Amino acid sequence: MPRERITDSFTRAGLNLIKQALSIYDADLKLAVCNRPFQTMFGLPRSLVTPGADFGDTIRFLVEAGEYGAVTDRDAFVQERLDQARAFVPHYMERVRANGQTISVEGSPLPDGGWVTVYTDITSVKRQESLLRMRSEELSDQLLDHSEELALTNRRLEASIAQLQEAQAELTEMAARTRLVTEMTPAHIAHVDGDGVYTYTNRRLSSLLPERPSDIVGLSFVQALGTEVASLLEPTLAKAAAGEAAVLEFTEPISGRRVRTAFTPDDRGDGGVYLLSTDVTAEAQARAALEHTHKREMAAQLTSGLAHDFANLLTIILGLQTQLERLPLPQGAHELTAATRLAVRRGGRLLDKIANMTGARDASLAPVVIEDFIASFAPLARATLPDDITLRLTAEVTHPALMLDAGTLQDGLLNLVLNARDAIGSASGEVAVHLRDVTDTWLEITVTDSGCGFSAEALDQGLNPFFTTKGNEGSGLGLTMVYDLVKLVGGTMRLANNDIGACVTLRLPLKPAKAEPRPRLVLVVDDVAEIRAAVRDMLTDLGHRVIEAGSAEEAAALADLPGLDWILSDINLGEEDGVALLSDIAGRHPQIGLALMTSLPPADPRHSAGAARWPVLPKPLAPGMLHRLLSPEVAA
Known part of the structure; x- marks a missing residue:
């Protein structure tokens, strides 16, 4: 028997052991639950104690059975009871039934609509009160009246206490659910009073702004956020305290995260403000x-x-x-x-x-092992420096591999190293390149040198096109090109001076490599041997295995090899057609991935015919293109 049915059976057995009659009707006035004493107390037929029974039918049955004595207009009486049920309010009452039995009726509404009613037989209690009145000649009528009123009041008080306890339990459960939901929300929710002191927090501030406490209730705005961030937000907070809702987006100085905060005035008019802050760095x-x-x-x-x-x-x-x-x-x-x-x-x-x-350019992001990147960049950078200038390369990156456009990044860093070399001049010195991750948000790369540093004019205009301090020797596009590469991926670039010279800081979005590409067996088809060799080298550098074919006939034969994952073919294979080749292979081996490469323009009919069915990579190919083609499971 399923566990739900066992639990339901135990619940019904327990309800039937209760001496009081109990009934629960839902918001549609349909019976949800009742126990056996409810049926026996009022002599109800089985149809009226079955879940789904209509409350109006039950009232009509009781009227016709004389439960409420002589009723002149039965329809009006039933309708009155239905109207009372729809506008249900908590109540306690005592009434004498037609059979002489005295019962107390205690009703309480339910949170989602409907109500629960408990009927208690208090005939013996009322009989004792009557005997006490008849036999106690020494007691005054007034004392007896007070005694009866006190007993009635006590019973009503007990009913009220039970209702309050139930309401308190519901409120406690609701508060716990609300707290759980707010603490799981990926945003910081808080309230500050008119004095700028936090009165509520969902304890998510530290996950949004590093190096801040989680429990900030009782702290002032400045104590919780720090002087620098508080000064950014205080003008908007003041407007919200005056009744003007606002939204502010700012950059947190320590982590570089972009945060959006919504300020909503507290409608109580005491100067309080609700704050909702979310991390919008990726956006x-x-x-x-x-x-x-x-x-x-x-x-x-x-x-x-x-x-x-x-x-x-x-x-x-x-x-x-x-x-x-x-x-x-x-x-x-x-x-x-x-x-x-x-x-x-x-x-x-x-x-x-x-x-x-x-010109048009896309960032070709691919998994890059940081150690390998540094190892490959070091000889390139050292080759550009004279013997009396040392190069220092260091890294403090938590993730072993990141999604980067390695070739473009190397070009940009080489440009900065050359600028640093020129700044040092003929003197001896040092160029340092340091990589680190910032609060799991940015990859920060700093290039510093021991040269003369940036002039005030260079700090102000160094990223502008054609600005140069090298006279006729410079084009004024070096730093601008690096800035362009950084902005292309949503990063930032900053020029500054430190104690010993110049400092250029690049910040690129930190994107950890989520998966390593599975090695694929790829058939490369091209009638030019040099092109096949170049594509083969790029694929093997990415960790894949390669076989080659110089014609469509040879490729058609190799396509039957077991374990082949992909076929990458040129569209123009001399007198043969790569589109026709892939069409034939697709019919024989639908499990093999197919793609084309070409130097034909998109307007060419053969290019259009291939693009309608398979990916078409433009020549010259780049490793990033091949990586995205063969590794769709890797996050870009």
């Missing part, structure tokens, strides 16, 4: 990355036309210089034409940098 990071992408798109639109015209002008100038150098020129003129040619080529390199900064 802010995504919003910043999206805004920066939109800025890049706008910059690309603005600069593409100018860059095109400028490139044409440089081409014309370069052509005229070539023609000019063929003419007989006076002494010294060739030096001028050579300088002009260098200037033109420098302008061309500048156009390339602008195109790289404003």
Whole structure:
């Protein structure tokens, strides 16, 4: 027998042992529970003591049985009782039944609607009161009346106490549920009074703002939050205390987390305020990355036309210089034409940098082991430094692997190391790169040097395009390119000076690698051996196994190999078609993952035909593209 049925059987047996009659009706005036004494006390048929029986039918049966004596208008009497039941209020009463039995009736409402009623036979008690009145000639009628009233009052008081105890238990249970819900809510809920002192907290402040206490009841706003954060919030708190609801978003200085706090005035009008604070760091990071992408798109639109015209002008100038150098020129003129040619080529390199900064680019995030990243970056960075400048690389990162665009990050850090080298100059010195995680929110990377530090002007404008302190030697795009890379993933970049030199701080969203990619067996199909080798190297670096095919015929045969996970084929295989190849393999081996790679533009019919069925990777491929293709279970 199921446990629920056993529990129900025991409950009914217990209710039947109670001497009092008991009935419970729900909000729809239908019987939910009753015990056997309820049936026997009023002589009710089985249909009226079955769950679901209508309260009105029961009242009508009792009226017709004479329970309430002579009733002139039975329908009106029943309707009156139904109206009283729908507007049920707690009550205690005593009445004499038609058979001479005296009963007390005690009713209490239920929290979700409906009510419970207990009927007690008090005939013997009333009989003793009557005998006491008849036999006690020495007692005055007034004393007897008071005695009866006192007994009635005591019974009513007992009923009221029971109701209050039940209400108190419900309130205690409700408060416990409310406390549990608020403490499980991933936000800080609190209340401060008119003096700025916390009167309630769900003890979630420390999870939102590190290094703060959890129990802040009785602490002032400044004591709980700290002077710096409190000063940010106090103006908005004052507005809310005056009755103006508001929402404030701010950055917590210690952790760098973005927090949104809603201030709601307490409607009691005593200057109190309710506060709801949530961590919106991930939202802010995504919003910043999206805004920066939109800025890049706008910059690309603005600069593409100018860059095109400028490139044409440089081409014309370069052509005229070539023609000019063929003419007989006076002494010294060739030096001028050579300088002009260098200037033109420098302008061309500048156009390339602008195109790289404003062109479409996606962050290719992939799991990166921090130790491996440092080990691969160290020789690249040391190669750019002279012997009298030392490089120090350190890391304090809790997670062994993070989701990063390793290639882009290396390029940015190399740029900063080169800037640090130039700042130190010909003197000996040190460049330090340090990685650490900040409150499980940011990956913070600092690059410091022992050079002269940033000038006031550089601190103010160093991230602006074309600003440089290197004169003709610099393009003014180095720091701007690093800033662009950081903003592209929703991070931040800050320039500062420390005791010994300059300090550049990058903060990237901390995204731990949630899973290691399972090694896959991949068939790479391309008719160019060099391309197959390049793709093979990228896949093996990601930990996968690779086999190669130089034609569609060879690939069709290798597709029958057991254990093959993926096939990555070029669309244009000389005289053969990669789309047709994958269509044939898909019919024979539906379990194999299929993808295409191509340098064809999206408008090409073959590109469109392939993209309608499978992923199409644009050439040149990048490791991040391959990782996302083969490892969908890894969080990006």
